[in-house]
Amino acid sequence: MKILKITLDRAVVSSGGIQRMIGINFLKNPKVGDYVIVHAGFAIEKLDTVKAEETLKILEELQ
Amino acid sequence: MKYIDEFRDMAVATKISELIQREARGLKMVSFMEVCGTHTMAVERFGIRKTLPDNVRLISGPGCPVCVTPKSYIDKAIAMSDIKDIIVFSFGDMLKVPGTCSSLLKQRSKGKVRIVYSPLDAALFAEKNQDKKIIFLGIGFETTVPTVASSVKYAKKKKLKNFFIYSGHKIMPPAMELLAKDKEVNIKGFLCPAHVSAIIGMKSYGVICKKYNIPCVISGFEPLDILQSILMLVKQVKSKKAKVENQYSRVVKSSGNIMALRLIREVFSINDSDWRGIGVIKNSGLVLSKGYKDFDAERNMDLPDVKTSVDKGCICGSVLKGIKTPPECGLFYKKCTPENPQGACMVSSEGTCAAYYKYSLGQK
Amino acid sequence: MKTITLSHGSGGKMMHDLIKDLFLKNLGNPFLNKLGDAALLGLRTKKLAYTTDSFVVKPLFFPGGDIGKLSVCGTVNDLAVSGAIPRYLSCGIIVEDGFSYAALEKITISIRDACKSAGVNIVAGDFKVVEKGAIDGIFINTSGIGDVLNNSEISISRVTPGDKIIISGTIGEHAASILLAREDLKFKTRIKSDCSPLNKLVSSIICRDIKFMRDPTRGGLATTLNEISLASGYDIAIEESGIPVKKPVRALCEILGFDPLYMANEGKLIAIVSKDAASGVLAKMRKHALGKSARIIGEVKKEKDKKVYLKTQSGGLRILDMITSEQLPRIC
Numbered sequence: 151m152k153i154l155k156i157t158l159d160r161a162v163v164s165s166g167g168i169q170r171m172i173g174i175n176f177l178k179n180p181k182v183g184d185y186v187i188v189h190a191g192f193a194i195e196k197l198d199t200v201k202a203e204e205t206l207k208i209l210e211e212l213q
Numbered sequence: 214m215k216y217i218d219e220f221r222d223m224a225v226a227t228k229i230s231e232l233i234q235r236e237a238r239g240l241k242m243v244s245f246m247e248v249c250g251t252h253t254m255a256v257e258r259f260g261i262r263k264t265l266p267d268n269v270r271l272i273s274g275p276g277c278p279v280c281v282t283p284k285s286y287i288d289k290a291i292a293m294s295d296i297k298d299i300i301v302f303s304f305g306d307m308l309k310v311p312g313t314c315s316s317l318l319k320q321r322s323k324g325k326v327r328i329v330y331s332p333l334d335a336a337l338f339a340e341k342n343q344d345k346k347i348i349f350l351g352i353g354f355e356t357t358v359p360t361v362a363s364s365v366k367y368a369k370k371k372k373l374k375n376f377f378i379y380s381g382h383k384i385m386p387p388a389m390e391l392l393a394k395d396k397e398v399n400i401k402g403f404l405c406p407a408h409v410s411a412i413i414g415m416k417s418y419g420v421i422c423k424k425y426n427i428p429c430v431i432s433g434f435e436p437l438d439i440l441q442s443i444l445m446l447v448k449q450v451k452s453k454k455a456k457v458e459n460q461y462s463r464v465v466k467s468s469g470n471i472m473a474l475r476l477i478r479e480v481f482s483i484n485d486s487d488w489r490g491i492g493v494i495k496n497s498g499l500v501l502s503k504g505y506k507d508f509d510a511e512r513n514m515d516l517p518d519v520k521t522s523v524d525k526g527c528i529c530g531s532v533l534k535g536i537k538t539p540p541e542c543g544l545f546y547k548k549c550t551p552e553n554p555q556g557a558c559m560v561s562s563e564g565t566c567a568a569y570y571k572y573s574l575g576q577k
Numbered sequence: 578m579k580t581i582t583l584s585h586g587s588g589g590k591m592m593h594d595l596i597k598d599l600f601l602k603n604l605g606n607p608f609l610n611k612l613g614d615a616a617l618l619g620l621r622t623k624k625l626a627y628t629t630d631s632f633v634v635k636p637l638f639f640p641g642g643d644i645g646k647l648s649v650c651g652t653v654n655d656l657a658v659s660g661a662i663p664r665y666l667s668c669g670i671i672v673e674d675g676f677s678y679a680a681l682e683k684i685t686i687s688i689r690d691a692c693k694s695a696g697v698n699i700v701a702g703d704f705k706v707v708e709k710g711a712i713d714g715i716f717i718n719t720s721g722i723g724d725v726l727n728n729s730e731i732s733i734s735r736v737t738p739g740d741k742i743i744i745s746g747t748i749g750e751h752a753a754s755i756l757l758a759r760e761d762l763k764f765k766t767r768i769k770s771d772c773s774p775l776n777k778l779v780s781s782i783i784c785r786d787i788k789f790m791r792d793p794t795r796g797g798l799a800t801t802l803n804e805i806s807l808a809s810g811y812d813i814a815i816e817e818s819g820i821p822v823k824k825p826v827r828a829l830c831e832i833l834g835f836d837p838l839y840m841a842n843e844g845k846l847i848a849i850v851s852k853d854a855a856s857g858v859l860a861k862m863r864k865h866a867l868g869k870s871a872r873i874i875g876e877v878k879k880e881k882d883k884k885v886y887l888k889t890q891s892g893g894l895r896i897l898d899m900i901t902s903e904q905l906p907r908i909c
Contacts, residue, residue, distance in 0.1 A: 191763075214831070
């Protein structure tokens with residue numbers, strides 16, 4: 151889910167038109183626009199979009 | 214959905230499947246085990262098994278936290294909810310697990326059990342309703358534990374006297390080690406759980422990998438993740454060198470989530486735990502630590518004794534270890550259905566038998 | 578706060594005032610206004626369709642509707658999918674002592690608006706109040722009469738192998754909106770119940786090539802297809818890639834572990850249409866506001882195992898059973 155707004159250790163996240171307020175106390179330096187993995191109302195980790203693109207590229211290039 | 218749909222590209226999936234077929238040629242039969250309920254679901258939902266060559270077997274292990282919760286826990290939770298002024302809060306999928314005489318679902322219709330998406334919502338309810346005692350059913354592996362820990366910490370900060378956790382939390386690596394040792398299961402590779410790994414990192418798997426020479430690949434949930442991870446396992450088997458690899462690098466860091474791990478260590482301590490269908494596994498469970506004992510439901514309640522019945526005819530233990538498949542159980546699809554589950558593997562929609570029932574019965 | 582009491586249901590002055598000031602004021606029409614023991618109705622056609630349904634939904638109010646709107650649309654839709662023009666409804670309301678007057682008024686106004694939208698009248702009504710605790714809030718029963726259309730030949734026995742299956746639009750919205758309103762899951766969405774009267778959509782498409790229709794309410798599309806399969810005796814096969822689901826519903830289902838195929842709808846219909854006429858019926862459906870997202874999703878097969886199969890996006894085959902119990906949010 152994508153972070154839309156941050157207030158102290160809480161954030162509003164969104165995905166596909168669904169929004170929720172979640173805890174971000176497990177994240178280092180979260181920013182608006184970050185993609186995060188949400189579980190039971192908390193972000194448990196950030197999604198590294200650079201690594202995501204790298205993985206996709208590797209998969210496309212597999213021979 | 215961004216970064217989900219791309220990892221479900223069926224054309225790329227087909228390509229990776231073909232690569233697996235090629236790499237696995239000539240290999241003796243290998244069994245890889247996944248130990249995550251969401252992996253079990255994804256494997257069934259995306260029909261991954263049928264794309265694998267005959268000599269690569271994917272077995273589902275005890276990765277569903279609801280399934281491995283002992284029936285006695287359910288019976289105690291039901292007994293707790295019957296006490297005046299207590300409301301039990303829980304994740305939804307716990308409600309359908311039948312206890313000996315009743316279920317949390319039946320208690321819900323009496324208003325004594327409520328569903329929440331987040332344990333923090335249970336703590337917030339306790340804060341707003343000081344006349345009620347709130348017990349949250351703490352079920353889940355290392356992905357869920359930090360969220361419960363956070364909620365308890367919130368309760369401590371707000372000095373709540375009416376919020377409690379009934380912990381049934383378990384941790385993965387001891388169960389994986391038990392299975393790694395088991396010669397009957399004969400695991401040749403582990404597909405390590407995605408989000409548990411996001412919390413605990415790669416270190417715990419390194420121990421299993423070295424001790425038993427079993428390849429470990431941390432895998433994402435999407436079909437391309439799972440297929441790439443299986444390909445990586447096959448390559449490791451061929452190279453005869455076991456190591457821990459991280460296919461899910463876009464989320465999992467090798468050190469895990471340090472802040473989450475710190476909080477788990479602060480709020481919980483390790484104990485032995487009973488896994489339904491398997492038995493007691495040493496050092497595989499979590500209870501609230503001394504500093505948080507005021508929030509421990511079992512320590513702070515006068516609970517009645519509960520008598521728990523035994524699952525008859527059920528071979529869940531063998532299914533959970535991947536030794537038997539659901540159709541090999543005499544109760545499967547006959548006496549044991551999602552509507553009327555007889556054992557651990559059918560009780561949650563992520564259980565091996567429930568996932569098979571939902572997705573695989575149609576395969577011809 | 579003004580509330581309904583047992584006196585409002587006891588047949589005395591308070592009840593007569595309530596009937597006049599609330600029910601006749603909002604639902605009045607020449608039939609109902611007579612306040613007779615029965616409504617005397619003329620028949621327009623030789624064949625009538627007649628149905629009844631009771632509504633006990635919680636919560637009473639949800640995005641996209643309330644129990645009042647549901648009680649009209651549910652019965653109107655049962656008549657519509659039977660190939661009839663809905664005409665007259667009865668409405669029986671039972672409330673608990675202490676029920677909010679404002680809530681009852683709001684519900685009555687919803688009933689009024691839904692009737693207007695569907696072009697039907699409530700011609701017979703009943704109102705009772707029971708002791709606190711005897712029921713939960715409010716229960717509504719409606720029954721409905723409609724004239725079967727001349728060019729309608731709806732019958733399960735007409736369903737044959739090769740017939741195409743059309744869904745009139747996106748699925749899962751009603752169940753999603755109820756779930757979010759009922760459990761405190763704290764998600765913000767724009768998902769609204771699709772609760773709507775389908776009779777005008779049906780009038781625009783009805784023809785002999787439509788062999789059977791049903792609205793996929795409780796238990797969702799999968800359960801209704803199972804009912805059709807069981808009743809017709811034939812297997813049904815549908816394709817996952819063809820099933821229309823709105824993005825937020827899909828996202829919610831991913832987060833909570835729900836399956837849209839088993840989620841209730843209150844403004845959709847399934848039509849079983851002969852193969853050659855299917856694309857024509859689809860085109861007509863899409864011209865109507867309630868059918869814009871209509872799709873052909875599958876067909877009736879010649880096998881007689883009475884099973885419903887889903888061809889998944891990954892090319893596998895999945896059996897779709899009837900819903901067994903309520904879907905609940907998963908942990909992971």
